[in-house]
Amino acid sequence: MLIDILTALAVVVAVGLVFGILLALAVRFFYVEEDQTEVKIREALPGINCGACGFSGCAGYAKAMAKGEAKPNLCIPGAEGVAAVLGDILGVEVETPKDMIAFVHCNGTCEACPSMARYSGIATCRAGSMIYGGPKSCKYGCLGCGDCQSVCVANAICIENGVAIVNTERCVGCGLCIKECPKKLISMIPQEAATVVYCANKDKGADARKACKHACIGCKKCELTCPEKAIAVKNNCAVIDYEKCNGCGQCAEACPTECIKKVFFPDIPEGFDPFNK
Amino acid sequence: MEEFKTLIVILMSSVLVNNYVLNRFLGICPFLGVSKKINQAVGMGVSVTLVMLVATLATWPINEFVLERFGLEYLQTIVFILIIASLVQILEIVLKKFSPSLHQGLGVYLPLITTNCAVLGVCINNINDGYTFLQSVVSSLGCGLGFLLAMILFSGIRSRIDETEVPVFFRGVAITLIAASFISLAFMGFAGIVDNLFA
Known part of the structure; x- marks a missing residue:
């Protein structure tokens, strides 16, 4: 009886000891130098x-x-x-990061960018964009189903006239909406940015214009006007380099389709607060 | 030839008929926990397969030459847990040294399966079924592949569930469990397929 217990004990201890030693040896011999x-x-x-x-x-x-x-x-x-x-x-000096906020590069409102079909499926942008890129005539535009709104932790996004808008005051810059947007329309811009490009359409001018009245047609007028060379047309769409932009707003005046704007928000009617719905 | 046929039967039956997750309901926690994305599911599946193989390679001889010799088969569970846990640690250290890229891919999952029931289950079942060493190795390989198959299938189904509108009261764990039971039911269809493999 006693001998049985002792053998059992000895075997378990031996197995444990063997593997313990193996483990110790493995750590010793296969040690990887970590920075x-x-x-x-x-x-x-x-x-x-x-x-x-x-x-x-x-x-x-x-x-x-x-x-x-x-x-x-x-x-x-x-x-x-x-x-x-x-x-x-x-051991380096830390520059305080600029406050970055999210911005939706689209102004394809219901009037400017008409729907080419009525979509009655699941009411999310992700599902809608799977069917021929969504119901909007612009294949790059905001679908306005509010996927970004639903992930926003700060309740800073509202859908206004078919397009998502980020509240500059509320946005905390977490970037969750950037990952959520199936159209990849949202990017981070500095909070003090003065001019913004309200478009992400990469089609050629004529096609872009046909799809949306507010589309960037890649005319390069802004590129020519900018005194700081801070704006460039890439893939038929204007992009602002905020390292260089001084916020003079000349590009906004030059833009023929109003896709570059000086202001952040389209005028929201008096007394209408979409964030407190 | 006969031996080879047996091995094929063991492999097929452990992948399809006696699938560890869907038929024996072992290893459910990684199956439900890490199956949200297909790349994670594959990482977990491959890690489990690897660990099952290594664990069988170690536990079978120990059972044969140590436990049975001293008549201590009743200590199987505790000794095997000890062996598997330390083996997984050693495997992780070795991977880190010799294949950092593989370690990056599987490293996260290895500590999670140190005490996985499917791994322990494979080791114990191999012995209960009276398999030889070679048969045990083939069987554990099959079980691992079966686990990988179940993980991949289920992660596909879960990504489809994410795209659909599920009734509110089914959302989350409820619909996941229902989906899991449906594939489990589907795998019932494989019953008997192996008996007629060489008929």
């Missing part, structure tokens, strides 16, 4: 892997930073607190 700064950085990051920094999760960002390929101010959820800690670890 200590990288480990420190990874610990300083929030670890929620949101991807707002543009890298694949916190580990990817830490790796890039340890190699000196990324700046320490890209972590949006961590904000200045984390940026300061990261700056200490890396």
